[in-house]
Amino acid sequence: MVRYEDKTQVDFLVIGGGGAGAIVAKELSAAGFQVVILEQGPYLHEGDFEHDELKFKNLYASPAIGHEVLTSDHALQPNTFRKSENEKAVFTPYLEYGRCVGGGTVHFTANYWRFHEIDFHERSTWGELRDTGLADWPISYADLEPYYTKAEWELGISGSAGVNPFDPPRSKPYPLPPMAIKSSGVLLEQGAHKLGWHPYPAPLAILTQPYKGRTACAKCGFCEYFGCEWGAKSSTLATVIPMAEKTGRCEIRANSYVRKISSDMRGRVDGVIYFDAKKQEHFQSAKAVVVCCNGAETPRLLLMSKSNLFPQGLANSSGLVGKYFMIDLGSLCQGTFEQPLNEYKGVRVTRVVQDFYDSDPKRGFFGGGGIDTRFDFYPISFALNGLPPDTPRWGEGFKNTLMRNFNRTMTVFSHTTCLPLESNSISLDPEVKDAWGLPAIRVTYKSHPNDFSTMKFFSERSMELLDAAGALSKWALPIEDTTSAGHLMGTCRLGDDSKNSVVNKYHRAHDVPNLFIVDGSSFVTSGRNQPTCTIQALAYRAADHISRTAKSGGILSPV
Amino acid sequence: MTMNIGEASRRQFLLHSVSGLSSAWLALRWPAILAAQEHAQRAEASGHPAQFQFFSPEDAVEVEAIAAQIIPSGDIPGAQEARVIYFIDRVLVTFDRDKQPAYTQGLKDLRQRAQVLSPTVNRFSSLTPAQQIQVLTAIEKTDFFELVRLHTIMGFLAKPGYGGNHDQVGWKLIGFEDRMTYAPPFGYYDREFGKNQK
Numbered sequence: 075m076v077r078y079e080d081k082t083q084v085d086f087l088v089i090g091g092g093g094a095g096a097i098v099a100k101e102l103s104a105a106g107f108q109v110v111i112l113e114q115g116p117y118l119h120e121g122d123f124e125h126d127e128l129k130f131k132n133l134y135a136s137p138a139i140g141h142e143v144l145t146s147d148h149a150l151q152p153n154t155f156r157k158s159e160n161e162k163a164v165f166t167p168y169l170e171y172g173r174c175v176g177g178g179t180v181h182f183t184a185n186y187w188r189f190h191e192i193d194f195h196e197r198s199t200w201g202e203l204r205d206t207g208l209a210d211w212p213i214s215y216a217d218l219e220p221y222y223t224k225a226e227w228e229l230g231i232s233g234s235a236g237v238n239p240f241d242p243p244r245s246k247p248y249p250l251p252p253m254a255i256k257s258s259g260v261l262l263e264q265g266a267h268k269l270g271w272h273p274y275p276a277p278l279a280i281l282t283q284p285y286k287g288r289t290a291c292a293k294c295g296f297c298e299y300f301g302c303e304w305g306a307k308s309s310t311l312a313t314v315i316p317m318a319e320k321t322g323r324c325e326i327r328a329n330s331y332v333r334k335i336s337s338d339m340r341g342r343v344d345g346v347i348y349f350d351a352k353k354q355e356h357f358q359s360a361k362a363v364v365v366c367c368n369g370a371e372t373p374r375l376l377l378m379s380k381s382n383l384f385p386q387g388l389a390n391s392s393g394l395v396g397k398y399f400m401i402d403l404g405s406l407c408q409g410t411f412e413q414p415l416n417e418y419k420g421v422r423v424t425r426v427v428q429d430f431y432d433s434d435p436k437r438g439f440f441g442g443g444g445i446d447t448r449f450d451f452y453p454i455s456f457a458l459n460g461l462p463p464d465t466p467r468w469g470e471g472f473k474n475t476l477m478r479n480f481n482r483t484m485t486v487f488s489h490t491t492c493l494p495l496e497s498n499s500i501s502l503d504p505e506v507k508d509a510w511g512l513p514a515i516r517v518t519y520k521s522h523p524n525d526f527s528t529m530k531f532f533s534e535r536s537m538e539l540l541d542a543a544g545a546l547s548k549w550a551l552p553i554e555d556t557t558s559a560g561h562l563m564g565t566c567r568l569g570d571d572s573k574n575s576v577v578n579k580y581h582r583a584h585d586v587p588n589l590f591i592v593d594g595s596s597f598v599t600s601g602r603n604q605p606t607c608t609i610q611a612l613a614y615r616a617a618d619h620i621s622r623t624a625k626s627g628g629i630l631s632p633v
Numbered sequence: 634m635t636m637n638i639g640e641a642s643r644r645q646f647l648l649h650s651v652s653g654l655s656s657a658w659l660a661l662r663w664p665a666i667l668a669a670q671e672h673a674q675r676a677e678a679s680g681h682p683a684q685f686q687f688f689s690p691e692d693a694v695e696v697e698a699i700a701a702q703i704i705p706s707g708d709i710p711g712a713q714e715a716r717v718i719y720f721i722d723r724v725l726v727t728f729d730r731d732k733q734p735a736y737t738q739g740l741k742d743l744r745q746r747a748q749v750l751s752p753t754v755n756r757f758s759s760l761t762p763a764q765q766i767q768v769l770t771a772i773e774k775t776d777f778f779e780l781v782r783l784h785t786i787m788g789f790l791a792k793p794g795y796g797g798n799h800d801q802v803g804w805k806l807i808g809f810e811d812r813m814t815y816a817p818p819f820g821y822y823d824r825e826f827g828k829n830q831k
Contacts, residue, residue, distance in 0.1 A: 125792070125811055125813075126791075126794075127790075127791065127792070128795060254823075255817075255823055255826060256817070256819055256820065256823055257819060257821060257822035257823045259823070260822040292813060292815075293814060293817070293819075294812065294813050294814060294815065295815065303813070411822075413821030413822065414808070415820040415821070416808075416819045417819070417820065419820075420817070453790035453803070453804060453807060454786060454790045454791060456807070457789075457790055457807075458783070467773065467782070468702065468769070468773070469702060469703070469766070470707075473711065473806070476704075476806070476807055480807035480808055481807070481809075481820070
């Protein structure tokens, strides 16, 4: 891999080597530019991953075995939380995000849902929704479609085009056939058909056949929360990172934690200050910077990058950096069945229904979602969290239920709208610091009443599905305020108007000509909370634009 | 098999250190994990029953008695046969070292409760099974009980390389096999579904 000196002024610094950053870095380096990825987490490889629940799955509310391996670690990077700005935020292990090369795509379930056409213009379709920041995107589904296709074909997505009647139009089918159906998929199909719904094979970022030199999924089961030991999960770690390295122009600098993006007197960014693994400070010089740190770390970094020219934080003349924070909402229901499902084997999800994807005014609230069936557990987490609520917590009854249920339990998981509210935000905590002495992220979040209605609606549909599928017993997890959050979105939203958004429709900061931001923070609305596919399509689209504009001289040299 | 798992990790660790690949990160985070694994391996390799590192033999008997109430033995092995006590002892000198005081204090309280219930004995493990259940029911909402429960479940179902789940008795109980590959059909419903498709 190429190594650049700190003092070398590279063309592009990409901060964050996750689902978006790795794509941007690969595209730009393949286009001939010098690129450095600065990733705060480690650079792990397939050989580092294991079937070891104690090491890789977060079991404690407080840190697991000393430290998290693949995700954010609250022992090192605490965050504080409050429901409204009138409250004092207190330490809460709330945020969860991928923190390694490959980011969240290393440990994700690999659900790979495109947005629907409606997701880009809900505001103009449904009208204003009071007390929310519901807005149209500055781009349409058609603008993004070629990049969805590019992501699916370059990364390797399996699925079956044309089965889901609610699917948006697509220019090409999936490159790989869908996964073999599991018992949870069969039960979803049978239940859904009874209810008149339209189940379809889950689109997954997991290979069903060898593809581009990578091996197919071995169905070992250690998938969600784990790194793939086979490289069959189409994480950016397994796909575009090796491609970026092969260009000979992209350096992946792991364990490099950026504390400030520096800007010059003309209002252009000129490099970053970061800590290396030994907490030594460095300055890396660059002609342009692309921020891809996720919906929480991206606004935090911009807010930490204040200067005389940017007293509110970098790219924040709108005051909206950190605002409209959105998270993964949904409902969880569980059921048990007569016969063994053995759901711990294979990928997590094989069937999905999207019959209630669109908002429907008849329901009396705004919002929609999709439902998948899966087994959301491994042995230890199942014993801790997977048993029916009336199970004895210890003794003979506990043991017997554990024994009977592990292979007979199924989760029905819905993924639903999270409305953008200006009052939900990421900001810098005025007191709490992380292990590097930097301000902790302060989360302010409370779900909109419509979001609760949506979750309740989906919980009810999920219980109907369990009944229709013949569950012996079923229970719903309560719909209540969140205590943790992934799928961090919305905090540097796209828009045409610099007063109402942070970046333009090509992800260029309105305020800074050589600064780009592309990740979950770009989202104007949440879709139905399976964001990775859209984050990656946006990354391909942004990189395409950045590359073309840079080649025509519009980014890398000051005007 | 237990040994191989730990040795593979250790090899990886050393390889990375030599190559300098993310070695700083590994140096920061892996020692505690590896220590737990290696500790378990040494005990296994010696061929002798493992020595307790944290518990006195008397305390080990007490904690094992609690674990044996949480996941009882019977026709199918429970926490005792899974050697959960060795797992707990090891986590208390490795990655959960900061939980040592909770055990020390919790066991002291337990002894007092045992004495109150049965003045002739001064140990929880010497109580009758019914008395043990009575004591644990009284403390089942305490942080100490939650901690022992958590450690018992972990020790029962974690990789055997950590010292518990001996002979994979925990995994056998729930019907989990640790394999690197599976082929469909996986369960009853997809098997039946496949038959009907043909």
